Amino acid sequence: MNARELYAQAVSIFDAALRAVPADRHAAATVCAGWDLRALVNHVAGEDLWAAELLAGRTIADVGTALDGDLLGDAPLAAWSAAADAAGKALVEAADDTPVALSAGPTPVDEYLRQLAADHLVHAWDVATAAGTNLRLDSDLVAAVTDWFAPVEEAYRAHGMIGPRPPLAADAEPQDRLLAMFGRSEALAATERFGAAFDTQDVDAVMATMTGDCVFESTAPPVGERHTGADAVRAAWQRFFAEAGEHRFTTEERIAAGDRVIVRWRYDWPAGHVRGVDLFRVSGGLVAEKLAYVKG
Known part of the structure; x- marks a missing residue:
């Protein structure tokens, strides 16, 4: 050219x-x-x-x-x-x-x-x-x-x-x-878009930041619940937002390592709080995996 x-x-x-x-x-x-x-x-x-x-x-x-x-x-x-x-x-x-x-x-x-x-x-x-x-x-x-x-x-x-x-x-x-x-880090940008969409509790906006074959693992004990594919992940977000009530995620740190990003966070609700991490994998500027872990 x-x-x-x-x-x-x-x-x-x-x-x-x-x-x-x-x-x-x-x-x-x-x-x-x-x-x-x-x-x-x-x-x-x-x-x-x-x-x-x-x-x-x-x-x-x-x-x-x-x-x-x-x-x-x-x-x-x-x-x-x-x-x-x-x-x-x-x-x-x-x-x-x-x-x-x-x-x-x-x-x-x-x-x-x-x-x-x-x-x-x-x-x-x-x-x-x-x-x-x-x-x-x-x-x-x-x-x-x-x-x-x-x-x-x-x-x-x-x-x-x-x-x-x-x-x-x-x-x-x-x-x-x-x-x-x-x-510049495309992986960091992708997780920031995901976080901004998540804060709105708009499931369509959240899914727009994820791939069609995305995977989400929740923090449910003992090993987390695994949701595979856009339909399953969408349903998981819908249940979470419906049940969460008053809550707030606060990002404490983002660390990029290739196509993966570690996000340290604090989750507050009226009765208390926990701290944890998400391990993201990004593909094509979209979140392909979100694996969540919490301090128990």
Whole structure:
């Protein structure tokens, strides 16, 4: 896939993810430390406004501080669209053999576009995750960005541009691998979506975070009750919510290890509380297993 196609498709995926965000989630936290959703969109819009300037032949000094601060105003979606359109128009006029004046030095247009494509693609997943959805990225784009990023991953990490790579299962899926390269854990995101849905006691929302062949093992003594398949697990949740009364789960810690996540929790009800752990297995961004254990 050439760099222009890669960039255009990544922008389209980011745009679709942003337009799918529910109105009540526009201030949601993201996996990017210190950024809520608006701050993340402001960053990506800023990148495209910079691209419009740099692809037109201007330098960082030429632009100065014009693109600092809030770029979204009162209409974030419209501002983002305008930024993406400006970059796209500048790209039409940009020659492939004209270097772009980046802070790292003159950079070929092809390389610059691959940098931008990677950022848009990964941040599209960030946007969807903040909105509580499981975004499956196009496999060809995942492969193209992975191939480009693999040789430079450690340099990016050494300069503090990405976080530590979380542990991965040996047979991790390509999307899991790409996200881990950029310091993200799809397994953690999946269990957080499950927890948020569980707190609503909405069985449909809970099941939307689980695979069709999911498994749930409860804490019922002595060895737990095992429920296999979506129908059986759905029925288990329906019984639990109907019988639980006033209760609250509080997550104390999440630890990711490849496609598995350990969640330490405390469960409170009017007469007391217990503490326990869930062992999750995640597949394709969905919970495939939830095995629960409690201090007895």
